Amino acid sequence: MGELFGLTFIQHALLACLFGGGGLSIIGVYVVLMDIPFLGISMAHAAFLGAMVSLLLGIDPLVGALVVCALSALVVGPTAEKARASSNVILAILFSATMGGGFLLMSFIPGPKSEALNLIWGSILTISRGEIWLLALLFVTVLLLLIIFFKELSAVLFDREIAASSGISDRMFYYGIIFFAALIISASLNIVGGLLIFTLLVNPASAAYQLTYKLKVMFFLAASFGIVSCLLGLVFSYFFNVPTGAVIVLASSLIFALAFVLSPKRRLARLA
Amino acid sequence: MDPIISLTDLTVCYGTNRALTDFSADLYRGDFVALLGPNGSGKTTILRSIAGFVKPTAGSIRVFGNDATGGIGKEIRKNIGYVPQAHTIDPRAPFSVADVVAIGRFGAAGMGRRLSPEDKKLIQRSLRDTGIAPLADRPVGHLSGGERQKVQIARALCQTPQVLLLDEPTAHIDVKTQDELMDLFKNLHDEHGITIVLVMHDIHNLPTQCNRSIILSHGRKVYDGSARGISPRAILSHLNGSRSAQRVQKTATAAEGRRRHG
Numbered sequence: 001m002g003e004l005f006g007l008t009f010i011q012h013a014l015l016a017c018l019f020g021g022g023g024l025s026i027i028g029v030y031v032v033l034m035d036i037p038f039l040g041i042s043m044a045h046a047a048f049l050g051a052m053v054s055l056l057l058g059i060d061p062l063v064g065a066l067v068v069c070a071l072s073a074l075v076v077g078p079t080a081e082k083a084r085a086s087s088n089v090i091l092a093i094l095f096s097a098t099m100g101g102g103f104l105l106m107s108f109i110p111g112p113k114s115e116a117l118n119l120i121w122g123s124i125l126t127i128s129r130g131e132i133w134l135l136a137l138l139f140v141t142v143l144l145l146l147i148i149f150f151k152e153l154s155a156v157l158f159d160r161e162i163a164a165s166s167g168i169s170d171r172m173f174y175y176g177i178i179f180f181a182a183l184i185i186s187a188s189l190n191i192v193g194g195l196l197i198f199t200l201l202v203n204p205a206s207a208a209y210q211l212t213y214k215l216k217v218m219f220f221l222a223a224s225f226g227i228v229s230c231l232l233g234l235v236f237s238y239f240f241n242v243p244t245g246a247v248i249v250l251a252s253s254l255i256f257a258l259a260f261v262l263s264p265k266r267r268l269a270r271l272a
Numbered sequence: 273m274d275p276i277i278s279l280t281d282l283t284v285c286y287g288t289n290r291a292l293t294d295f296s297a298d299l300y301r302g303d304f305v306a307l308l309g310p311n312g313s314g315k316t317t318i319l320r321s322i323a324g325f326v327k328p329t330a331g332s333i334r335v336f337g338n339d340a341t342g343g344i345g346k347e348i349r350k351n352i353g354y355v356p357q358a359h360t361i362d363p364r365a366p367f368s369v370a371d372v373v374a375i376g377r378f379g380a381a382g383m384g385r386r387l388s389p390e391d392k393k394l395i396q397r398s399l400r401d402t403g404i405a406p407l408a409d410r411p412v413g414h415l416s417g418g419e420r421q422k423v424q425i426a427r428a429l430c431q432t433p434q435v436l437l438l439d440e441p442t443a444h445i446d447v448k449t450q451d452e453l454m455d456l457f458k459n460l461h462d463e464h465g466i467t468i469v470l471v472m473h474d475i476h477n478l479p480t481q482c483n484r485s486i487i488l489s490h491g492r493k494v495y496d497g498s499a500r501g502i503s504p505r506a507i508l509s510h511l512n513g514s515r516s517a518q519r520v521q522k523t524a525t526a527a528e529g530r531r532r533h534g
Contacts, residue, residue: 033366148384155375158367162424165323165354166431167346167379213411215366265364 004238012132013124013244017230019135020188021200021248025226026142027184028205029219030177033157038091039080040181040201045098046072047186048194051119052105061119062131065186072098073182077175102194122193122245124234134187142180146219149173154215191230192245200226203252210256210263225255274337276301276435276467277322282331284317291317293491294331299469301434304461304481306499307471309488315471316357318488319437322469323354336434350379353428353436353466358421358443363413370408372423373398376430398430402456418449425456435467436460443473454479 004010031040050068051061072094079090106116118126146153152173155163160170185197192200204225208218233248260266275298284292292314299305307315320326321333324344333340335348344352353376361367376398377391387395399405402422407415412423421441428436438457442450458481460466472478478485478499487495 151374151378151381151387152383154367154371155378158365158372158375161325161356162354162372162375162427163378164325165349165352165428166375166377167350169346169383209364209366213364213366213368215371218366 009125009127010234010238012127012129013234014231015132016124016127016135016188016191017234018227019132019139020184020191021204021226021228021230022223023135023139023142023184024188024191024197024200025204025222026146026219027177027181028201028203028226029208029222030153030157031181031201032205032209034174034177036080037198037202038088038095039076039178040185041198042076042091042095042098043069043072043178043182044185044189044194044197044201045095045102046076047182047189047197048119049098049102049105050186051189051194052102052109052116055109055116055119056105061115061189062134062186065189066183068098069182069186070179073175073178077178081174099194118193119189120193120195121243122189122191122196122248124191124230124244124248127190131187131190135184138180138184138187142184145176145180150216153177157215192233192248196245196249199249199252200229203249203256204229207252207256207259210259210265213265225252225259229255273300275299275334276336278332278334279318279321280332280334282318282321282333283329284314284321284326285329291491292321292328295488295491295493296331297486297493297496299435299467301467302461302465303484304457304468304479305470305484305486306478306482307469307486307488308473308475312490313488314491315488316439317491319354319439319469319471322435323352323437324349346379350431351434353431353433355421355424355428355436355438355441357439358417358424358441358445361413361420363411365411365413367412368408369404369410369412369415369423370395370399372412373404373408373426373430376427380431394430394432398426401429401459402426403452416449418445418453421445421449421453422456425453429460433466435469438468438470440471440473442477450474450477457481 031037047065047069050064053068054061054064076091076094106113109116152168155166155168156170156173160174164170188197205222207225208221211221212218229252230248232251233244236247237244277299279295279297282292282295295318307318309315317326321328324340327343328341335344336351338348340348374387374395377387377395381387381391399408402425404419404422404426407419415423442453454477457468458479461468461481482499485495485499486493
């Protein structure tokens with residue numbers, strides 16, 4: 001095991017687990033509590049489309065992912081804000097369209113498509129030093145903003161209208177959340193890939209939701225579950241020679257299943 | 273005396289649906305106003321327009337002397353306590369009663385700033401005044417409908433508002449809790465001097481402090497006058513369509529004249 005952690009690419013992967021898994025899971029708490037899971041899916045697939053555009057143009061996939069994901073936030077943000085049933089339909093159409101567009105563009109990429117396939121399924125072991133720095137920067141920024149604006153964010157998460165009636169700029173915080181969601185999703189695309197990244201947004205936060213009535217604890221548990229899922233995926237995939245992204249997703253699903261079964265809330269909610 | 277809230281020829285449309293038509297009313301400091309009417313008559317739209325959540329299609333809104341037609345600023349909003357209609361909360365939601373009540377102080381505390389000892393005192397006082405201090409640590413999703421309403425009232429109250437907007441606070445609540453809430457509203461009006469605008473369905477349970485009733489039907493005002501200027505039977509008759517709107521409005525005009533000059 002010591003030999004394993006001495007390898008540079010494994011060290012990079014471990015840092016990606018910490019910053020990417022933690023960052024995605026913190027954003028996941030917003031996605032789960034604001035009940036906007038489709039928004040997460042839509043932006044993840046938009047990031048994939050952007051990465052494909054970049055590969056076709058011969059530039060860094062991260063640049064395209066960031067640009068298209070941020071642009072998609074401008075569309076999906078107001079759509080999800082309407083909080084109507086029809087908005088989910090629009091988002092569903094949008095995410096399938098971006099996915100279709102991504103696959104279509106992939107077919108136009110000349111030569112071997114290994115880089116493109118990595119963006120679909122993830123390739124945490126090939127993550128670069130630059131990507132690690134970006135993930136670290138985003139993770140620390142999101143964490144600092146959460147600590148500084150915890151009271152405003154908690155009010156917005158409880159109820160945007162009630163937050164607004166208290167004098168909080170709910171819209172600013174809502175779009176801030178979407179903006180950082182777009183950045184972290186794009187930067188984490190290489191961890192589990194565009195197809196599966198959504199699960200790292202939703203599973204750890206949903207597992208934490210089962211276990212606590214305190215918002216601060218929920219953030220802490222979600223980030224921990226996200227990091228542990230990534231670490232489990234990394235270790236299992238190394239020893240059993242299976243795809244890392246898939247095992248990360250399975251690990252996060254297993255954590256959710258355990259949290260759901262062991263949740264003290266299920267019994268208390270029935271008694272309430 | 274200048275009105276603290278002035279609504280002039282207010283028309284609100286949701287898409288093609290006209291929710292409110294040419295509604296005008298001036299609300300004065302110390303008023304205890306009941307907005308009455310059947311479902312879809314525009315009561316909630318008026319309340320949400322004052323609170324700044326609905327932008328009127330036509331007409332104007334002035335709040336505390338400021339134009340609030342396009343929405344109200346944060347500073348004005350802090351002086352308006354808004355209690356929306358009760359809605360269900362997931363029993364697993366990670367928010368305690370104290371967490372929700374504290375939201376009322378967040379705007380006043382300032383962005384990115386921690387709550388001051390004074391803010392914390394106001395939160396405790398609101399919990400006590402509404403009788404929910406023993407529930408402070410309970411998850412808010414575990415409370416009954418009446419208790420949840422008290423949490424929202426406590427949250428609005430700790431804003432130390434000049435105006436309290438209450439949207440059907442007694443709907444779907446047992447009679448005993450309804451009476452408790454009515455006593456609470458009377459106390460807030462008499463002891464704290466808060467101007468109250470109350471949307472109600474149950475006309476038989478109007479608080480005695482209520483000095484003015486505005487009755488709406490199909491988005492139009494059909495009565496505006498003393499709460500005692502028209503009997504519950506007359507209101508019911510009107511809302512059931514068995515009395516002409518003209519006759520009720522005539523009573524309203526006379527009562528409004530007496531109120532303004534008397």
